[in-house]
Amino acid sequence: MRKPILEDVAAAAGVSKMTASRALRGAGDVSKDTISKVRQAAERVGYVGNRLALSLSSRRTNLIGVVVPSMSNIVFPEVLSGISETLEGTGMQAVFGLTDYDPGKEREVIRNMLSWRPAAMIVTGLDQPEETVKLLKQAEVPVIQIMDIDGTPIDYCVGLSHTAAGEEMGRALLQEGRRKFGYVGSRLDRDQRASRRKAGFERALAEAGLRFISVRVGEQVSSAVLGKRLTIDLLADPGELDCIYYSNDDMAAGGLFACIERKISVPETILLAGFNGLELTDALPAAIATSYSPRREIGRTAANLALRALGDAGTTSERIVALSPKLSLRRQAATES
Amino acid sequence: MRKPILEDVAAAAGVSKMTASRALRGAGDVSKDTISKVRQAAERVGYVGNRLALSLSSRRTNLIGVVVPSMSNIVFPEVLSGISETLEGTGMQAVFGLTDYDPGKEREVIRNMLSWRPAAMIVTGLDQPEETVKLLKQAEVPVIQIMDIDGTPIDYCVGLSHTAAGEEMGRALLQEGRRKFGYVGSRLDRDQRASRRKAGFERALAEAGLRFISVRVGEQVSSAVLGKRLTIDLLADPGELDCIYYSNDDMAAGGLFACIERKISVPETILLAGFNGLELTDALPAAIATSYSPRREIGRTAANLALRALGDAGTTSERIVALSPKLSLRRQAATES
């Protein structure tokens, strides 16, 4: 027996297709009696609506396309959680796509998503190639760009200035009296945000007449393992560093593990600084400096911007939502306990 | 001007709708000349196909629904990466949904996905409530259940036996001469797999006439922070433990950090054991035991099972794909270098 369609429900309930449709959606004026009759009939025949038909017919979907570069650390999964959480109960549904930091893949993923006629798009970064931007603009759906605000958004963006974050961290570490800086990162050609943090940091150093004494940039995906290896390598360079800036917390954690094994005291001898403010940093056996990036909140805000853009045109939102990273140089006191 | 549809492309190319459709899809016999004419016309007008119409009309979608409980550690993101990676280039597209370990949410997420008429479903675990199983069966699409193989799959499953993994770890640790065991976990009521690992471990202990001397089970999501806190708490119990089994590596890493701060030597004084074999464990400053769970491979295999189930009925697959976790008690030698 073929899968039941609306007409089967209508027949089973003894009403017309249209009445059944209205009853199931709770739209229009349908008598309480009819509604329960239809609902029961639907239950009985095991009806599951067909969104393809619904969306084609009504010319709108409940889909929000979300495009992120990677799932290899916890950052984007947390953004997705924030989006998913905010969308819950709204009837909207997120659809995710991965680009692996590849602009070509990104364009294909976006093109594919657009063919599903999503109600809105959330994409990572402000640096899409022109062709991709054109694609997004032609789609005529609200576009929310996330993570970054250094640039001009297509419609909306929410995130933080990575240049400023790097600069702020640089200033703070100089303030702490550090003078001999090293840098450890990876894949800066692909990860524009990490590379802007580095540039911002270097600007702060330049103002003090300083620059990175030693630098290591890996080719692999960033991870604690890579951070550890590059740190060990870096520490072999001549010149005693008193501070290392990492592209992110995963790398910095690896650096800390290297220092622990070598019995270098952190942060006394060398101060380590990362980026993201991962929960992991609170558990580490020594403090590393970090800027907390509000990943979940970025996800929530992005979803809210999308919802608002789809709702009544009355409520206008700021086009650029700047969230500031919270700098933390020392271990957080256990604030709440 | 409204968004171009197939008819606009056809008009621009001077052919019929049908010919344009075939030319763009590369289906049927269309002359080379016509094909390039149509492709150019599509490019010119900025045509993006409408998958809603395509799927409704052809009665099949390129969607594979994927339902996972959480994104709060790296495990499921890696599964999703594996799926995404395998689907790339096949024309199939994964759609993700989160359940937050809530059976009610799971049912709603699945029902929602089914309304998009996916070609296959990938869901986490073998322990869906009967009602949800009924929903999946009625959908008449291949269902692949992942992570677990302790049970009977609806259609296919790929994963490992968590009971066996726990038992194997227990035996190995006994073999190592450990005798005084503690356990640290969280949310065992929701995470059935963690709770089965614990049960398996306890079975191994029971065979040796032993049991956990101290146990801590938290209410929050598992994390290094929680693992650290519960470990500190556990260590305050009377009786000197020589081994702690954790619900997973995140928790175990937290335990290690607690030991480092307290200057307890690991693994000499206390051996710590987790589960998952996260990359992080390779970077940690002391070895923790773990079972490597092939997360990415589970994702890949699940996607392949789905693809095969959708392909020519000729190729039948095993219904149950058992992957074995690789036990590691000591730090891996850097095998490849």
Add this chain to the structure above:
DNA sequence: TTGAAAGCGCTAACAC
């Protein structure tokens, strides 16, 4: 190799 007609399963718009 190309085209015309019918219809996928639903809802919008209008009648009653």
Add this chain to the structure above:
DNA sequence: GTGTTAGCGCTTTCAA
């Protein structure tokens, strides 16, 4: 409050 008609944008089927 309920039903009827006419599509949504594409593919399938059949004919030329």
